[in-house]
Amino acid sequence: MVVSSCFANALSLSSLWTLPLASKGKTIGNDYPLVLVHGLTGWGRDEMGGIKYWGGLKDIEEDLNETGHRTYTATVGPVSSNYDRAVELYYYIKGGKVDYGAAHAKKYGHNRYGRTYPGIYSQWDRNHKIHLVGHSMGGQTARTLVELLKNGAEEERKHYREHPEDVFSPLFQGGKNWVHSVTTLGTPHNGSTFADEQRLAPLLQEMVLQGASVSGAKMEALTYDYKLDHWGLKRHPRESFLTYAERVRDSSIWESEDISLHDLTTWGAAKINQWVKTHRDVYYFSYTGKATYQDRLTGRSIPRLSMNPLMRSSSLYIGSYKRTSPEPNIDERWWPNDGVVSVISAQYPFGHPYKRYDGNVQKGVWNHFPVHSGWDHFDLIGIGSADNIGLKDLNRLYYELACNLHHLPK
Secondary structure, eight states, X not given: OHHHHHHHHHTTSOOSSOOOOOBTTBOOOOOOOEEEEOOTTOOOTTSGGGOBTTTBXXXXXXXXXXXXXXXXXXXXXXXXXXXXXXHHHHHHHHOEEEEOOHHHHHHHTSOSEEEEEOOSSTTOBTTBOEEEEEETHHHHHHHHHHHHHHHOOHHHHHHHHHOTTSOOOXXXXXXXXXXXXXXXXXXXXXXXXXXXTTOHHHHHHHHHHHHHHHHTOOGGGOOOOOOOGGGTOOOOTTOOHHHHHHHHHTSGGGGSSSXXXXXXXXXXXXXXXXXXOOOTTSEEEEEOEEOEEEOTTTOOEXXXXXXXXXXXXXXXXXXXXXXXSSSSOBOGGGOOBSSSSBHHHHHOOTTSOEEEOOSOOOBTSEEEXXXXXXXXXXXXXXXXXXTTTOHHHHHHHHHHHHHHHHHSOO
């Protein structure tokens, strides 16, 4: 069993935390698979010239599988809203044609149906649960999916009551206790102040272009997919990536509230936190990086020299930004950050139950681990981190994360 390997190896690890591996001499645990959910501008395993979102030049999914932790990588819209991404994630895991819902599609003006997926874990149900592991926006997406599974979508139920002849997706029915745990890494649970000032859009494109340069792929032929078919933004045959990217950039979708740039603002995240609950029968964990230090003269948070250069400007902005209106109030507590997300935003959603992880895990509570000092937003997934945190530390992070999840009782 997976947990057995964690027992065998735990004593040899220089752990970032202590794993509570035994209970009255009995082995406990589960063998539910891990599903990795990428964040903003993320990509699939067959994109970006072989550069893995989860691992960069290494392969976190493959490494976890080799150590006995069954793991899958999901792929959803890299710039879509958390609602649309959560719907896509459901079908990507379970299989089937993506149905965003008749009411939702009408409200936001996009197509109701999307792509068809074979399903990476088609047996998924209440007897075959999963662990969702999300980086950055992927954590918000994972939480949103749990909410839809649990409580469905009332606007879609209302539509079906009024149009019983129409198709009704099982996702929107609710009542599905299919997720055992949610783990987030560098997730802007309470939004990013950098997104508030509409400064995120240029950074999005730069992230993709930098990823392409790392992979060595020619820009014109780059295999990167925005997955915005439901918005009518499918890449044309033989269309260069740059032309495709310009069409996406110049589209009116960015003015919608059904898009990533809205969800990542502090007020957009606050709306999500109101309707997406922390459920009593689900385990929640969060990991946070901090790649800044406090300037002695100004008190502001300054990026470390080891921070990825792409995030230095955003880090400086976050590390000095204040406001009293509109809500939420932003003060000095928001300044320490990983380059994109404030530490205070990544630990837990405001207004939800939380506790510092101390080895005693509680269901229905955000168990947040100690801050990983020196780790920036990309270090948490191993992109560009070989000279910073080191591959040994990255391997240890994910091995212990998986052991922690597979130790949880069913």
